[in-house]
Amino acid sequence: MSMTGTIGTEGGSLHQRILSDISERIMSGAWAPGHRIPFEHELSTQYNCSRMTVNKALSQLAKAGLIERRRRSGSFVRRPQSQAAVLEIHDIRIEVEALGLAYRYERAARQKRLSSAEDRALLELGVAGPVLALECRHFAGERPFAHEQRVINLAAVPEAADEEFLAIAPGPWLIGRVPWSEAEHRIRAVAADRHIAAALDIAAGAPCLVVERRTWSAEHPVTHVRFTYAAESHTLVARFTPSKG
Amino acid sequence: MSMTGTIGTEGGSLHQRILSDISERIMSGAWAPGHRIPFEHELSTQYNCSRMTVNKALSQLAKAGLIERRRRSGSFVRRPQSQAAVLEIHDIRIEVEALGLAYRYERAARQKRLSSAEDRALLELGVAGPVLALECRHFAGERPFAHEQRVINLAAVPEAADEEFLAIAPGPWLIGRVPWSEAEHRIRAVAADRHIAAALDIAAGAPCLVVERRTWSAEHPVTHVRFTYAAESHTLVARFTPSKG
DNA sequence: CGTTTCAATATGTATATACATAATCGCCAT
DNA sequence: ATGGCGATTATGTATATACATATTGAAACG
Numbered sequence: 001m002s003m004t005g006t007i008g009t010e011g012g013s014l015h016q017r018i019l020s021d022i023s024e025r026i027m028s029g030a031w032a033p034g035h036r037i038p039f040e041h042e043l044s045t046q047y048n049c050s051r052m053t054v055n056k057a058l059s060q061l062a063k064a065g066l067i068e069r070r071r072r073s074g075s076f077v078r079r080p081q082s083q084a085a086v087l088e089i090h091d092i093r094i095e096v097e098a099l100g101l102a103y104r105y106e107r108a109a110r111q112k113r114l115s116s117a118e119d120r121a122l123l124e125l126g127v128a129g130p131v132l133a134l135e136c137r138h139f140a141g142e143r144p145f146a147h148e149q150r151v152i153n154l155a156a157v158p159e160a161a162d163e164e165f166l167a168i169a170p171g172p173w174l175i176g177r178v179p180w181s182e183a184e185h186r187i188r189a190v191a192a193d194r195h196i197a198a199a200l201d202i203a204a205g206a207p208c209l210v211v212e213r214r215t216w217s218a219e220h221p222v223t224h225v226r227f228t229y230a231a232e233s234h235t236l237v238a239r240f241t242p243s244k245g
Numbered sequence: 246m247s248m249t250g251t252i253g254t255e256g257g258s259l260h261q262r263i264l265s266d267i268s269e270r271i272m273s274g275a276w277a278p279g280h281r282i283p284f285e286h287e288l289s290t291q292y293n294c295s296r297m298t299v300n301k302a303l304s305q306l307a308k309a310g311l312i313e314r315r316r317r318s319g320s321f322v323r324r325p326q327s328q329a330a331v332l333e334i335h336d337i338r339i340e341v342e343a344l345g346l347a348y349r350y351e352r353a354a355r356q357k358r359l360s361s362a363e364d365r366a367l368l369e370l371g372v373a374g375p376v377l378a379l380e381c382r383h384f385a386g387e388r389p390f391a392h393e394q395r396v397i398n399l400a401a402v403p404e405a406a407d408e409e410f411l412a413i414a415p416g417p418w419l420i421g422r423v424p425w426s427e428a429e430h431r432i433r434a435v436a437a438d439r440h441i442a443a444a445l446d447i448a449a450g451a452p453c454l455v456v457e458r459r460t461w462s463a464e465h466p467v468t469h470v471r472f473t474y475a476a477e478s479h480t481l482v483a484r485f486t487p488s489k490g
Numbered sequence: 491c492g493t494t495t496c497a498a499t500a501t502g503t504a505t506a507t508a509c510a511t512a513a514t515c516g517c518c519a520t
Numbered sequence: 521a522t523g524g525c526g527a528t529t530a531t532g533t534a535t536a537t538a539c540a541t542a543t544t545g546a547a548a549c550g
Contacts, residue, residue, distance in 0.1 A: 207452030
């Protein structure tokens with residue numbers, strides 16, 4: 001079987017296809033944690049490609065934490081999890097795609113209203129004013145990955161009032177429009193309430209990671225957002241070096 | 246120049262070396278944003294390796310967002326590492342006292358041993374060596390506030406072998422002695438297992454926030470520590486201002 | 491019966507090679 | 521000038537191959 005040269009004239013590369021195939025099976029639960037996935041040579045036969053190509057894909061999955069590789073034993077499914085650097089702008093699409101999964105976004109609710117007391121507390125807003133409240137879900141493959149609850153201060157971003165946020169998620173939309181000057185994250189663990197449990201398709205009471213982010217632009221509150229992730233699906237990573245001016 | 250086979254008999258792999266060399270130059274500012282880094286074929290000559298090896302390293306850097314690759318033009322350094330160290334180093338005593346509560350520390354277990362495979366994985370330690378494993382509890386008033394599991398690399402901090410850590414917690418002890426050059430935090434939510442539940446006096450299965458920190462001093466792993474907090478007791482806060490970029 | 495040794499096996503890393511693809515440069519004809 | 525076109529160039533992806541390394545299971549040994 002010589003077959004020199006490139007195959008990838010069609011759609012995505014083989015590398016990508018292997019990656020997403022396997023991620024999909026793991027995330028969907030078809031291959032449960034602990035399950036031994038096929039050996040490199042088996043996959044190379046199955047996909048009709050070289051072991052190197054399979055190796056690169058599996059190595060990437062291992063680095064992403066989806067599988068664990070043991071010499072002589074094979075590769076095993078770990079508990080699915082993803083990582084995001086705390087310091088980086090949260091873009092869930094990029095996170096999901098880094099796992100080799102299809103990203104899908106869904107806007108569940110949208111309401112324009114005069115800020116409630118709770119809204120004002122979240123935004124640290126002194127006076128009442130119009131806000132846009134949004135509720136969204138982010139999917140990785142078929143599975144819900146994150147739940148988003150957001151309040152946007154329309155006094156700071158009036159053009160958001162005309163945006164439906166059906167095609168684009170509010171995060172990327174805002175980043176392209178509003179230069180933020182300061183942000184604050186609050187990170188904590190909570191038990192899923194019924195609403196969140198339903199949205200994320202997990203059991204009520206299951207542990208979740210909540211990341212709340214509040215953003216200011218030139219002293220004016222812009223938005224408050226709360227992301228909720230199922231515990232197994234998410235790890236935040238922050239890396240620093242102290243000595244850097 | 247045939248030179249078949251592997252070179253990497255010494256320490257780290259070439260792949261790793263190329264990766265860290267280039268990251269280092271970018272992070273340090275030696276290669277400013279917009280700077281064109283050497284072509285793949287130049288680097289392969291410089292490191293005396295094949296283009297494939299360089300390609301894999303550069304692809305990884307591109308995926309990490311450090312560089313941008315343009316066909317026919319070369320690879321360019323992207324926006325400056327905007328990361329200003331953000332998450333504050335936890336000193337649990339200070340946190341507890343800021344709440345107006347009495348702080349108490351308790352060392353539950355201490356074991357000097359040759360690093361297990363798990364220890365080495367936690368520390369990202371290549372070779373086996375002596376480590377000190379500790380388990381402690383931190384109290385706020387009468388209630389347990391945080392559970393601490395720590396592994397100290399005795400090769401990096403030999404004087405820790407003689408410390409009992411009965412009167413002083415390992416965190417403050419290490420900070421005063423070892424200048425850390427790099428740290429990585431991993432933050433996630435978990436359900437309390439029986440051991441943790443007993444230590445924190447909460448129900449098994451209750452959501453907990455886990456903060457793991459790994460510290461290096463001049464490339465040498467120093468310590469890995471895992472703090473577990475009962476969900477209600479703890480919120481992490483990180484604040485940033487985007488640096489010029 | 492326990493221990494030591496060794497071969498088999500799966501992954502890890504590197505090589506050389508081949509061809510695809512995209513961007514750019516310079517040449518040429520209009 | 522200038523617009524198109526092919527040659528050049530750097531990266532992208534895949535191949536086949538080679539040897540290293542870690543682990544395991546079974547055979548050999550004390």
